[in-house]
Amino acid sequence: MAALDTVVSAQSDPDRGQPWAELGLKSDEYAQIREILGRRPTSSELAMYSVMWSEHCSYKSSKVHLRQFGEKVTDEMRAPLMVGMGENAGVVDIGQGYAVTFKIESHNHPSYVEPYQGAATGVGGIVRDILSMGARPVAVMDPLRFGPLDEPDTHRVLPGIVAGVGGYGNCLGLPNIGGEAIFDPTYLGNPLVNALCVGVMRHEEIHLAKASGAGNLVVLYGARTGGDGIGGVSVLASETFDAGADGKGGPAKRPSVQVGDPFQEKLLIECTLDLFKEGLVVGIQDLGGAGLSCATSELASAGDGGMRVHLDRVPLRDSSLSPEEILMSESQERMMAVVEPAKAERFLEICERWEVDATVIGEVTEDGRLVIEWHGEVVVDVPPRTVAHEGPVYQRPFARPSWQDALQSDAAEALPRPGSGEELRETLLRLVGSPNLCDRSWITDQYDRYVLGNTVLAQPEDAGMVRVDEETGLGVALATDCNGRFAKLDPYAGAQLALAEAYRNVAVTGARPLAVSDCLNFGSPEDPDVMWQFAEAVRGLADGCRELGVPVTGGNVSLYNQTGDTAILPTPVVAVLGTIEDVRRRVPTGFGPGQTVLLLGTTGEELSGSEWAHVVHGHLGGLPPRVDLAAEQALAAFLAEAGAAGLLGAAHDLSDGGLAQALVEAALRRGVGVRVAPEGDPFVALFAESAGRALVAVDPQDEERVVSLAGEHGVPVTRLGATTGQGDDAALEVEGSFTVPLAELRAVWATTLPAALGG
Known part of the structure; x- marks a missing residue:
């Protein structure tokens, strides 16, 4: 057995060789430790510095950029903050003497090495972060990213990761109320396992x-x-x-x-x-x-x-x-x-x-x-x-990649499109059954979504919602989002689009967005291209939060998500938390019979980075959808007011897959058919992924009031059509183009994951 390496022996034996490189330290970092201590470190000290100065713990490559989250905060944004960045998790005041703490973190590489335990301990770790703030953990979420669904390694990691998330959370008795499961070739060999937890406490319990x-x-x-x-x-x-x-x-x-x-x-x-x-x-x-x-x-x-x-x-x-x-x-x-x-x-x-x-x-x-x-x-x-x-x-060098201009000039808007009604129908079915848009029940059915009895909304709703106070109905809603393809095309805009989508997903439930946590997943910081993506994404997120008036309360940076020379898509996952005064006023996503269907927001010919370009053409290029955060803010304010007034029977954000996917999901949720007549080019109307839009269903007698209220908020409204009832004949009909029975849609939508993964 080797002799114990003490401080005394470190002073008496200053030249002993030490395995600093094997522990992940650079030569100048080892020299810095020696300078701090005025001697060589003991082996125990070296162990401590090596893990605490690692990228995961020290944020040494990201600190200089993350400061913007504090520098760009306004007094208005600080108002709900009770504990900000720097602690185990941020804490926000949600009223009535209650505070909520929430945070999202990564457990990516451990989940590749050992999927079940890597994912399970990711959940356990984030739950303890929330607990350590003085709160009772009340719910978890799990944004996940995998390689292509047909790859053998995806079949190795995905079942284990899902089982780990579900097994740990279910045993803790915590509902899993939301998340994502996204497939892309860049995540092959480097899946992303991000875990979120939210906890509740009284103000004095922090x-x-x-x-x-x-x-x-x-x-x-x-x-x-x-x-x-x-x-x-x-x-x-x-x-x-x-x-x-x-x-x-x-x-x-x-x-x-x-x-x-x-x-x-x-x-x-x-x-x-x-x-x-x-x-x-x-x-x-x-x-x-x-x-x-x-x-x-x-x-x-x-x-x-x-x-x-x-x-x-x-x-x-x-x-x-x-x-x-x-x-x-x-x-x-x-x-x-x-x-x-x-x-x-x-x-x-x-x-x-x-x-x-x-x-x-x-x-x-x-x-x-x-x-x-x-x-x-x-x-x-x-x-x-x-x-x-x-x-x-570290001030890591970064520069706009030499390939960025060529990528952005290769717009998807120039790709061949379906023209006839039958071609539009075939395109819809192909997208509905694609890995990124299909039913997630194979995953979410492994999670207990309703344990504890306070879950109000959970998958497949746009956001999860939990009740905080039984007497008053006070609650919180949470959503996580990121489109890595948008971030690859433009990291600044891509981060803002992730923020906007999570913000919108919270808003469509009737909640008011209040605060943000983030999990910034990128490749190697030693690659100037990756560092440029990271710097731009942080700048975009900080600027976006300032414009929307929501503070970043904390989060996580996960770097080195790279296999060889292949970095993952830049994936700045954004979690938004909102409050709702009474969860009984929540707005679900599913249509009901006899409702009028309205489109909120403006649709442009924005197809680059879309699911259509990805699934049909295997294409990534062009510019992502335009970001209009003022429009997002107006839309959210309208949704909160209309929801609180009981004017909305259903609401669903428009994002991946565009209007077509939103119609399918809203119709399938309760098996209610819908007939719509979108304006303009039916292909653009159905498959463009313009931001700042939502689909709402209202009782016909409330339509005039809803349109008037939207006008007061400056939100454009288009009447699309109406729901047509439930039953065997229920269908999605796009007037003048095609009709698809809901039974056929469900068969395509629901079978993709079970067919690939079994069960």
């Missing part, structure tokens, strides 16, 4: 991650620490995947993926909420990426600046683990709390009642140092801020 009060105790509680996930996501998410012989690749480093235990997490949740209820917690931090390295350094640096930890007290599942491995382990279902000595006994009693292991492993100090001992020997003695918050910051 908790923060800080270790304050010299003499207070540091308690580690939850699962024991094991060898699973050593390095874990902090290393996996900071590496480009190398293309192998089969072109699909794998990570250059394969530390073991974390293993989740949702039943342990459920106990941890209830235990923690009881600890909060009795006022036993001064500060709290979950153990996710970078494990103890993160929890100790972040708590110390955000508090009074000092902590002493006795690492040999950490309960282990594997007694052979070295200090370095314990510090790097990302074993799941663990939390760290700062507790006053007088309250420690009660803290431990509550943990014992919930059968949750809890151990006092240290104390808060006021010397400004993070000191970690192993059996009486000091193995770490560092300024905690240098580990947690003052790592390297």
Whole structure:
């Protein structure tokens, strides 16, 4: 067994070789660590710096751009913010003394390596982030991206990822109320698994991650620490995947993926909420990426600046683990709390009642140092801020790609189009059954969407909605969206279109958009083309949030989503949260019989980046749809007012697949037929993907009032037609072009995923 590497030995043996490169550090980063410490780091210190300075934990390539989210915020945007960026999750005031915390994060690379556990622990990690703010988690969502549906590797990762998301969330008893499942060749070998959680609390129940009060105790509680996930996501998410012989690749480093235990997490949740209820917690931090390295350094640096930890007290599942491995382990279902000595006994009693292991492993100090001992020997003695918050910051070079102009000049508007009614009918059916537009029930039926009894809307609705207060009906709605093809064509506009779509999806339910979280998934930051995409997307999102008046409360950056030289489509996933005063006034997507169907917004000949171009022609080129955020804001204000007044029988946003897809989904939702006569070129009317549009169905007696209210908000209205009733004869009819029975539509729409994946 190698001799213990202590601070004393680091001072007496300054030239010992160390595996800094193998741990993912650059030579100048290793030199910077030596300069900070005034000596070489111990092996334990090196382990801590390597995981905390990884791309996943430190945001070293993205910090300079992410500052815009704070710099471009206005006083109006700050108004609902109770906790902003920098904590485990943002917190917003939703009224009536309630606050909501929500956040979206990635678990991409671990889910490629081990799909089930990678996805499951992604859900577990985001749930603990929400819990650590003092909130009860109430729902989750899962935006997913995969390679082509017919690829063998998609068949390997997709079932495991879906089972992991469902298995963990279902066991926790949390409803999965929304998400996405998108297929594109660039995600082959690099699927995206983004996970969102939302939690609810009273204003006075907010908790923060800080270790304050010299003499207070540091308690580690939850699962024991094991060898699973050593390095874990902090290393996996900071590496480009190398293309192998089969072109699909794998990570250059394969530390073991974390293993989740949702039943342990459920106990941890209830235990923690009881600890909060009795006022036993001064500060709290979950153990996710970078494990103890993160929890100790972040708590110390955000508090009074000092902590002493006795690492040999950490309960282990594997007694052979070295200090370095314990510090790097990302074993799941663990939390760290700062507790006053007088309250420690009660803290431990509550943990014992919930059968949750809890151990006092240290104390808060006021010397400004993070000191970690192993059996009486000091193995770490560092300024905690240098580990947690003052790592390297890179101004990565970026430039508009040389191929961008050619890409944008290759417009889809010039592609051959269907002309006859029969050709339009065939195009509709082909799109309806395509992987990105088909029924998602194969996935969503594996999730419990209604557990806890507060789910108001869930898949396949445009947004998920949960009730917060039973008496008043106060609720929140959430949606996640991103069209990576639009972002490839124009990252600035693409990020704004993702924001606009999520904003609109929340609005069509009758909720008022309030705040944003984001998960920015991109390729390697060492590629100037990718960094340009990232910089433009962040700029677009920050500018868009400012114009819409919704703050970014926090989020996640996931870089190195790249296999060999092939980067994923730039995928800035945007989550929007909105509030609704009374969930009984929610607006569903499905048509009812005897309703008038109206189109809100303006349709242009905008086909580049569309599903039609993608599915029919395998084409990507041109400019994405025009962004008009003022129009989006006006549309959302109208939808909220009309919904609250009970004027809308149904509402559905127009996005992927255009008007045709919205009509199909609204008709199939309740099996209600519809007859429409769109204006102008039927092909453009049906398949263009212009933004800022929604489909609404209203009772005929309310039509005049709805049109008048839309006019007051400056929202254009076009009367499309009417619903035609339910039954065996129900159909989608486009006057003068074609008719398709709903039974035929459903057969095409519902069979794609089961036929490909089984069951």
